[in-house]
Amino acid sequence: MNYASFVTSGDAPTWGVVEDGIAYDLGPTGANLAPTLRSAVEQGLFGMVGPELQNAPAYAEEAIKFLPAIPDPGKIVCVGVNYRSHQQETGREAHRTEQKAPTIFTRFADTQIGHLQPAQMPLTTSEFDYEGEMALVIGQPAFQVREADAFQYVAGYSIYNDFSVRDWQLATTQWTPGKNFPGTGGFGPYLVPATVLGDLDRLVLETRVNGEVRQKASVGDLYFTIPELIAYVTAFTKLSPGDVIVTGTPGGVGRFMTPSGLLAEGDVVEVEVTGLGTLRNTVELVH
Template identity: 40%
Template structure:
């Protein structure tokens, strides 16, 4: 199954992506949609606007330096000591963004960076889940980009401020269930900026695989349906170049993963607005 969330004719709905069509399903929430039956006439993919498959995750968690080559390029902006210990941060719920929607270039920084990643979405409650059973609580997988504001990331011991800017967690285009993926470790993650390939790495290259991540997280707290896990990025981020290749307004970032499709976001100036209430 490939579950999508979309807008059509002013209504937000869930559906099954089947080739170039979307078949609406019953249910107004992510959990309901996972069990939802097809309901309504198919729509052409070209007439719908895809949103992030989970509207407002209870948790957006990301693991840092989870590929050895990325760890090697990250010594200037991340603590890479003790890689055997998982390093976690969270992104804010307001960072959620659609797979093809604009990403804001922050007004407060010129150091916006990209991190193409495989995203795991939780489908069942899990606490103290052993590694051998970890995949039982995974609903499916998406493509994501963990946009990072590097100077703000370095200024916070937990990286939280540089990871949680609004619009900086696009993921999608569909939640692909595990039965649709023949070789999870063999999936390749690729990132492009304006058509130039910057990143390439395979899921099997992770220091801590997804099952180990879930075991570790659930030793501390419960994972719930709709929680989102960014599972790490390969080498090739902008900060790893000399000089760094920071993103700028007008850049287009495309992330591809075998069998999952792609997401693509344009970098735009952050709106100059104040909001209170």
């Protein structure tokens, strides 16, 4: 069952279930089970909805405007250089053999965009790049979680495109500026309950630019696994229901291609993950 945050008419945000091309409104403009998808996760409604769909207002999927899967997470924790193939292309593979902890940076919630919304390339950069990733959403309060228990804290999974302004990102050793321009955090289209995905190692992540495959990797190729990431992050900060961990991108980003594969205005970027759908955003130059 695919959950999503969206707008059906006007500017009123809501959320619901999207199945077989139909969006069922379970939020404040519909069945009103909870004000937001984040609230539904907090209240234990996520993944439990069933009969309520019969009485919920229904819309064609093409008629809704997708919002970020969780528009209002309290925290977005991102992981850098966490696939072996990306370590190789960045020249960090040798260093990683000695690395004891993941590279962590943060993204702000108000930088996020939904499926089919434009990725905003600032006029001040010539190095706009894509990073297809899988994201997880926390389902219950999590602090000092053991690796063995980590999956119990995951509500669901989604797709992320961590659009990056590379010249700002790499100007110093701190990546935060290049990861937080407005309209650069693609998130969605759906949030899928963890219980329906099964073995994560069988999932394949693929990123395409104008139809050309740029990234393709098994989620099983993560250097730091999802339990390791949850244990590490919750060792230093408390996570709440609706918080997001973005797990890293595989090799094949535009900056390290020859010739360069950096993005230009009008490029269409798609990130597909087995069982999670396809996140699509078109690059728009912001004047």
